[in-house]
Amino acid sequence: MKTISIIGGGWLGKPLAHYLETTGHKVFVSKTSDEGVALLQQEQLNGFKCNLELKSGTADLITALKEQAPNIVIGCFPPGFRSGNGERYAAQWKQVIEACVEAKVTKVVMVSSTTVYPDVSQEMSEEHASLALSETHEQFSDKAQIMLLAEQYVKNSGLHFGIVRCSGLIGPERHPSRFATRLKQVSDLAPANMLHLTDAIGAVSFIAQLDKSVVVNATTPNTVSKAEFYQAALDSVGSSDPLPPVVHVADKKILPDTLLELGYRFHHQHTLELL
Helix, strand or coil: CCEEEEECCCCCHHHHHHHHHHCCCEEEEEECCHHHHHHHHHCCCEEEECCCCCCCHHHHHHHHHHHHCCCEEEECCCCCCCCCCHHHHHHHHHHHHHHHHHCCCCEEEEEEEHHHCCCCCCEECHHHCCHHHHCCCCCCCHHHHHHHHHHHHHHCCCCEEEEEEECEEEECCECCHHHHCCCCCEECCCECCEEEHHHHHHHHHHHHCCCCCEEEEECCCECCEHHHHHHHHHHHCCCCCCCCCEECCCCCEECCHHHHHHCCCCCCCEHHHHC
């Protein structure tokens, strides 16, 4: 049994905490408000407050981690790009690393994203994205560079680490049919790189307990085009809404080969199973 602290008790972090507890670990999980902590505690989780936006955020986290004495810290808080706060993401990860080093944590795991990859229509394995590459190739977006800087803080921490680059997350309250009509267009040549919550939990917990430092892609091994996937998503809920305009533009395909070679077995083998 290990003691694990999860920073970010949201859509992924909360069920991850439940899962890790059922497998015998002692788990702490954070929210940014007292109200959020109370809700976690109502679900019999060991909630604690962590708000990295506060001036005292780093010091508060150090205090919490020293009290909890975790072997592993998992950061699964979103980058905040949709809210316009994405530029803070790398700095927040720097705070997390400082706290983990001060609290003498053994391993840190970052839930990252396949947003890190360049806008190139090819198969993408882990070596195709790094901070150094993003600084010399214009195909990397600003969001990719922010996330890669955050990843670099993890890599440079001196701690054992795991970085899990998740594809588009779907599952409870995130059925892809909800997003289909909001898209400007869908391509019949671009792969639908998707990951179900079940495999996000599985991959993160697997990497957290792995006895080596790794960067891995977490994405459903087999898929179809975005056009076919989103049409299937609409069909699965009986929706008659039309697809957005279908275009013929190729895009990147994320490869989960490293994660598979390490021994992880996906619950879902094909994206159409996710619907």
